[in-house]
Amino acid sequence: MSKFIKYSQYNAPQDSLAQLEAAKASMGFVPNLLGYMAESPALLNSYVYLSEQAGKTDLTPTERQVVLMTVNRFHECRYCMAGHTQYAETHGVDMAVINAIRDDQPIGNPKLATLRSFTLKLVEQRGVMSQTLVDAFFKSGYSQQNALEVIALITLKVMSNYTNHLVGTELDGISMAKRWSPASER
Numbered sequence: 526m527s528k529f530i531k532y533s534q535y536n537a538p539q540d541s542l543a544q545l546e547a548a549k550a551s552m553g554f555v556p557n558l559l560g561y562m563a564e565s566p567a568l569l570n571s572y573v574y575l576s577e578q579a580g581k582t583d584l585t586p587t588e589r590q591v592v593l594m595t596v597n598r599f600h601e602c603r604y605c606m607a608g609h610t611q612y613a614e615t616h617g618v619d620m621a622v623i624n625a626i627r628d629d630q631p632i633g634n635p636k637l638a639t640l641r642s643f644t645l646k647l648v649e650q651r652g653v654m655s656q657t658l659v660d661a662f663f664k665s666g667y668s669q670q671n672a673l674e675v676i677a678l679i680t681l682k683v684m685s686n687y688t689n690h691l692v693g694t695e696l697d698g699i700s701m702a703k704r705w706s707p708a709s710e711r
């Protein structure tokens with residue numbers, strides 16, 4: 526089996542270098558995911574761009590994390606679940622919401638529960654949704670724009686989750702304490 530290369534700002538392909546240097550400057554380290562993505566500047570640059578755009582959605586930071594963590598759980602991505610748990614916790618997302626997603630338990634907030642259900646069905650059914658589910662999403666206070674933003678966030682997670690599965694990304698030190706594994710392995 527081929528071993529993928531994890532690059533740093535010192536040995537990255539030229540077209541990936543700026544992204545790794547920016548990550549190092551803003552976070553103090555280059556996340557392992559980005560180091561592996563650097564092999565493909567197209568993937569790395571697309572991922573970083575979409576990550577930036579994700580922060581500009583009309584969804585709240587908590588709602589974005591609900592979508593992202595729901596997809597991480599569905600894809601059983603250990604790296605992203607640990608990282609998003611760390612991020613969500615330090616950015617004020619209610620631990621009850623974080624733990625509900627991690628443990629596949631109901632979310633007490635009805636609007637967030639609807640968002641989670643909508644996201645999960647979009648992923649499970651590859652975008653083919655019943656009108657009942659779409660109507661429930663809108664009735665809970667979400668807009669057409671929000672529905673399309675969920676698709677953008679799912680796309681972001683496909684990029685990272687699939688990369689992590691393919692290359693076997695190791696957890697970054699900062700998220701080691703938030704390690705997660707699928708229920709089937711517990």
